Amino acid sequence: MIETKEIEYKPKDFSSDQEVKWCPGCGDYAILKAVQKAMPLIGKKREDIVFVSGIGCSSRFPYYMDTFGFHGIHGRAPALASGVKLANPDLSVWQITGDGDALAIGGNHFIHAIRRNMGLNILLFNNRIYGLTKGQFSPTTNLGQKTKSSPQGVIDNPFHPGELILGAQGTFFARTVDINPRHLTDIAVDAEKHAGTAVIEILQNCVIFNDKVFSDYTSKENKHDALLYAEHGKPMIFGKESDKGLRLNGLEIEVVTIGENGVTEDDLIVHDAHVVNPTLHFMLVRLEFPMVLGVIRSVEQEPFEERLTKQVAEVEAKSPFKTMDDLLQSGETWEIK
Amino acid sequence: MSVEKQELEKVVIKFAGDSGDGMQLTGMQFTGTSALLGNDIATFPDYPAEIRAPQGTVAGVSGFQVHIGKSQVHTPGDHADVLVSMNAAALKANLNYVPVGKTIILDTDNFKKRDWEKAGFEEDPLSSGVLDKYNVIEAPITSLTKAALSDLGLDNKSVVRSKNMFALGLVYWMFSRPMEHTESFLNKKFGKKAPIIAEANIKAMKAGYNYAETIEALASAFTVLPADLEPGTYKNVMGNQATAWGFLAAAEKAGLELFLGSYPITPASEILHEIASYKHFGAKAFQAEDEIAGVVSTIGAAFAGNLAITTTSGPGLALKSEAIGLAVITELPMVIVNVQRGGPSTGLPTKTEQSDLLQAMYGRNGESPVIVIAASSPANCFDYAFEASKLALEHMTPVILLTDGYLGNGSQPWKIRTMAELPKISPKFVPDSLKDDWLPYMRDEESLARYWGVPGQKEFIHRIGGLEKDELTGNVSYDPMNHEVMVKTRSEKVRRVANYIPDLKVEGVYEGDLLVVGWGGTYGSLLTAVNQCNCEEGKTIGIAHFNYINPLPKNTAEIFSKFKKILVCELNEGQFIHVLRSNLPEFEYTKFNKIQGLPFTVNELHDAFNKILSED
Numbered sequence A: 001m002i003e004t005k006e007i008e009y010k011p012k013d014f015s016s017d018q019e020v021k022w023c024p025g026c027g028d029y030a031i032l033k034a035v036q037k038a039m040p041l042i043g044k045k046r047e048d049i050v051f052v053s054g055i056g057c058s059s060r061f062p063y064y065m066d067t068f069g070f071h072g073i074h075g076r077a078p079a080l081a082s083g084v085k086l087a088n089p090d091l092s093v094w095q096i097t098g099d100g101d102a103l104a105i106g107g108n109h110f111i112h113a114i115r116r117n118m119g120l121n122i123l124l125f126n127n128r129i130y131g132l133t134k135g136q137f138s139p140t141t142n143l144g145q146k147t148k149s150s151p152q153g154v155i156d157n158p159f160h161p162g163e164l165i166l167g168a169q170g171t172f173f174a175r176t177v178d179i180n181p182r183h184l185t186d187i188a189v190d191a192e193k194h195a196g197t198a199v200i201e202i203l204q205n206c207v208i209f210n211d212k213v214f215s216d217y218t219s220k221e222n223k224h225d226a227l228l229y230a231e232h233g234k235p236m237i238f239g240k241e242s243d244k245g246l247r248l249n250g251l252e253i254e255v256v257t258i259g260e261n262g263v264t265e266d267d268l269i270v271h272d273a274h275v276v277n278p279t280l281h282f283m284l285v286r287l288e289f290p291m292v293l294g295v296i297r298s299v300e301q302e303p304f305e306e307r308l309t310k311q312v313a314e315v316e317a318k319s320p321f322k323t324m325d326d327l328l329q330s331g332e333t334w335e336i337k
Numbered sequence B: 001m002s003v004e005k006q007e008l009e010k011v012v013i014k015f016a017g018d019s020g021d022g023m024q025l026t027g028m029q030f031t032g033t034s035a036l037l038g039n040d041i042a043t044f045p046d047y048p049a050e051i052r053a054p055q056g057t058v059a060g061v062s063g064f065q066v067h068i069g070k071s072q073v074h075t076p077g078d079h080a081d082v083l084v085s086m087n088a089a090a091l092k093a094n095l096n097y098v099p100v101g102k103t104i105i106l107d108t109d110n111f112k113k114r115d116w117e118k119a120g121f122e123e124d125p126l127s128s129g130v131l132d133k134y135n136v137i138e139a140p141i142t143s144l145t146k147a148a149l150s151d152l153g154l155d156n157k158s159v160v161r162s163k164n165m166f167a168l169g170l171v172y173w174m175f176s177r178p179m180e181h182t183e184s185f186l187n188k189k190f191g192k193k194a195p196i197i198a199e200a201n202i203k204a205m206k207a208g209y210n211y212a213e214t215i216e217a218l219a220s221a222f223t224v225l226p227a228d229l230e231p232g233t234y235k236n237v238m239g240n241q242a243t244a245w246g247f248l249a250a251a252e253k254a255g256l257e258l259f260l261g262s263y264p265i266t267p268a269s270e271i272l273h274e275i276a277s278y279k280h281f282g283a284k285a286f287q288a289e290d291e292i293a294g295v296v297s298t299i300g301a302a303f304a305g306n307l308a309i310t311t312t313s314g315p316g317l318a319l320k321s322e323a324i325g326l327a328v329i330t331e332l333p334m335v336i337v338n339v340q341r342g343g344p345s346t347g348l349p350t351k352t353e354q355s356d357l358l359q360a361m362y363g364r365n366g367e368s369p370v371i372v373i374a375a376s377s378p379a380n381c382f383d384y385a386f387e388a389s390k391l392a393l394e395h396m397t398p399v400i401l402l403t404d405g406y407l408g409n410g411s412q413p414w415k416i417r418t419m420a421e422l423p424k425i426s427p428k429f430v431p432d433s434l435k436d437d438w439l440p441y442m443r444d445e446e447s448l449a450r451y452w453g454v455p456g457q458k459e460f461i462h463r464i465g466g467l468e469k470d471e472l473t474g475n476v477s478y479d480p481m482n483h484e485v486m487v488k489t490r491s492e493k494v495r496r497v498a499n500y501i502p503d504l505k506v507e508g509v510y511e512g513d514l515l516v517v518g519w520g521g522t523y524g525s526l527l528t529a530v531n532q533c534n535c536e537e538g539k540t541i542g543i544a545h546f547n548y549i550n551p552l553p554k555n556t557a558e559i560f561s562k563f564k565k566i567l568v569c570e571l572n573e574g575q576f577i578h579v580l581r582s583n584l585p586e587f588e589y590t591k592f593n594k595i596q597g598l599p600f601t602v603n604e605l606h607d608a609f610n611k612i613l614s615e616d
Helices: A028-041 A058-064 A077-087 A099-105 A107-116 A161-167 A181-193 A279-286 A304-318 A324-328 B023-036 B088-097 B113-118 B141-148 B156-161 B163-174 B180-190 B195-214 B239-254 B269-276 B291-303 B314-330 B357-362 B381-395 B405-409 B432-437 B480-500 B520-537 B556-560 B576-583 B602-614
Strands: A049-053 A068-071 A092-098 A120-126 A172-177 A198-203 A227-230 A244-249 A252-257 A291-298 A333-336 B005-008 B010-018 B040-046 B061-069 B082-085 B103-107 B135-139 B221-224 B232-238 B258-262 B283-287 B307-312 B334-340 B371-374 B398-404 B411-415 B463-465 B506-508 B512-519 B541-546 B548-550 B563-570 B590-593
Touching: A028 A058, A028 A120, A028 A181, A049 A058, A049 A077, A058 A068, A058 A092, A058 B463, A077 A092, A077 A107, A077 A120, A077 A304, A077 B258, A077 B283, A077 B291, A092 A099, A099 A107, A099 A120, A099 A161, A107 A120, A107 A161, A107 B291, A120 A181, A161 A172, A161 A198, A161 A279, A172 A181, A172 A279, A181 A198, A181 A291, A252 A279, A279 A291, A324 B239, B010 B023, B010 B088, B010 B163, B023 B040, B023 B061, B023 B163, B023 B180, B023 B232, B023 B411, B040 B405, B061 B088, B082 B088, B082 B163, B088 B113, B103 B163, B141 B156, B141 B163, B141 B195, B156 B163, B156 B195, B163 B180, B163 B195, B180 B195, B232 B239, B239 B258, B239 B269, B239 B283, B239 B307, B239 B334, B239 B381, B239 B398, B239 B405, B258 B269, B258 B291, B269 B283, B269 B307, B269 B405, B283 B291, B291 B307, B291 B314, B291 B334, B307 B314, B307 B381, B314 B334, B314 B357, B314 B398, B334 B381, B334 B405, B357 B371, B357 B398, B357 B548, B357 B576, B371 B381, B381 B398, B381 B480, B398 B405, B398 B520, B405 B520, B506 B512, B506 B520, B512 B520, B512 B576, B512 B602, B520 B541, B520 B563, B520 B602, B541 B556, B548 B576, B556 B563, B563 B576, B563 B602, B590 B602
Parallel strands: A049 A068, A049 A092, A068 B463, A092 A120, A120 A198, A172 A198, A227 A291, B005 B221, B010 B082, B082 B103, B103 B135, B258 B283, B258 B307, B307 B334, B334 B398, B371 B398, B512 B541, B512 B563, B563 B590
Antiparallel strands: A172 A291, A244 A252, A333 B232, B010 B061, B040 B061, B040 B411, B232 B411, B371 B548, B506 B541
16 A cells, blocks of 8 residues: 655656656656655655656656666556566566657557556656657547658648547546646546556657647637536536536537526536546547547556466465475376385 | 287387367377386477368378487487377378388378378278288278267267377377376366266277277287486476476576566467466466567566576567667567577468577677577587576676477476576676775676666666767767777677687597588487497587587687588578688588478488588
């Protein structure tokens, strides 16, 4: 169990001596700071924290954290993280990945890690583009967008990461955005508290190859009316004047204005992140306007490593072999003199 | 018993039938019983890639060959002295392996016109004369089994399923084996859940035994006396099981937990099954979503301080290549087991081949040296799994352990090791003297192994990864000279392993006309053929069999220099010969190869040795 008591660390204790090499203005800087701020709050010793990653701009992240770190190979970080966690379940294991790393080359590992529900925290930086290879479209790039490898526009349908995670039976999914690092810090702490795999999708701006891709949501003028911060047990309200909300209309979610057409706060959906049936969560992750942020799903389920520990205890109690020598000498043996 | 028993030095028996006929189980029972009598043994299961290939066809024939001997037995045998053929297809598939004059036992119930046509015979083999030169025992095994079990009230399917036990009983009588071992096995297997099935099987076996005693077709019965093995306690082991146990033993000896990250693949899956049973020994068997996740989770576990293993076969090793490179550059200890099978691509999944030596040596991007070692008998899979773990942990490098389908599925008596007699394993943890100023790529001066600072310890907080490392700090470095230093250091580290491995041994003669060179699973066949040539024909042939391939043992050149000719024998098109030519170009090598998914036979080796000796 995680102790919520704050250990005597400061965010800068988690900053390594390596020079950070992202492009000036990259959304990753804010994410790094927010995560460094979360670390003193998770109740883990620095030496018990491991950051692993795959390949891509975001995957340089472990080099900048003064914790244990492993920069792996493209797409394979979920497997790397799983090995670390199983080898030593006491470690707090964080996986940093991007939309290409997690959803294209590493798609298989990503869904299987989620399905197993091991105690991993996965931060998915979604900038809807390949940055490190200089501007090709990714599995989340908008349909029709022109990129270096789609000069006439993308004709692949994009993934909604949240749907993939829910479809893989994810027990924790949250979404946030690089312009609100404080929100990310809070969610990162929630993720660590969750027993099982927690995925946080972070909408992140690539200033060089996909600048302003999220500006419909994140610009000063739009951010209040286009982003909804969901909280479990609270009505789904957003807007500069907090006068807009989400209402269920059959199997669709509709945006309504409180006070108009007789709509009151009581008509709005009250967010339930803990409901096991993911139908509401599917609707929330698919909603394009407003974009729902916050912890969308957080349900309890015994994580993989606890099931494993139980099995070990069961085998231990039942097995006739208590020592290695018992095993080596088991079965039918015969003596040659 | 009135029949006179004839003592035999060695005998090879092959049980063959449909893949649903229970031939593997029958063969294993015969093996177990013979082992308990003290015979030396080698076995070889030969089964189709399909779980249930079409019934009654040659493609669906499953066989189990067992070689038992009074003297030491090194191979499952080239030819069957006795073939038990449960149907026409089994006869068709195996007739070529039975020398003239030997015994064939047939279940005549499965030799109807439809049966022999389906098997691909043009005429009825029972009357066409193809069997004239053999000692044929025609027994209606299926109907005799039905008759024997008629009073049990079992359904027809269960009755017919017991026919393999009838055949086993028959062979038990022929070779003077007691039935108690199988009886207790059947009671244990079915006794609680289905006592009636246990009863039926035992009854069928006894009926077969009594039938053999009664009929006059068996002119004489045979016996094979206990073998002259080194004193000790023995048990019968299969190669894949021995491999798994070698890792369990190594983990305990090293004081580490064992992690296996693996994806099922023929013929390696048994290692995964075996390790999955021993969770309480700190063994964690993680069945990953694919081959890549298998190896990458293994790297994660190595980083976090476990003895980390991944198991696969050829195509899986190809998928793991990129990740093995990551283990090379991060210099983490792990073992990759490749139970080789026929390639390329999906190739021959259930057949043996020394297919992947070059892949193991060179199959990665960049300069990416690893230790490569190979087991050479089902029983010594234990020793080489243990040795692979020891080398990985003490030299901080991935080790590829090559076995093959023939070793993995074959079985042999194994002289049981005790934990006390196994060598010590000292993982390369950071020594106390360095704790305060440790850097991730500091090395042991002699072995060049870096030290292992695992998560959970404050002093060792560090980051590593697949980008080139600074030679001391392990930080990312694009410095040109640093890269050259690192490439050379990683390579030298593996080269220096030669200082820690045993010398190459020569058997047969120490100098002479011909040195037979082999590696891995062919040892038994090569040794038998060399001994035969030397003992029976007075030849001077030596044999040098390699278990250590990268690096080669230090005395290799010295041994090679004592012989006029060197013949490199491999079950591939010639892979080890490439390694020898590039490492020791001063010698001339001739190659002898077989690429049929089958082991060498002693006869073909014998001919190959004579041929090269007769050339000048």
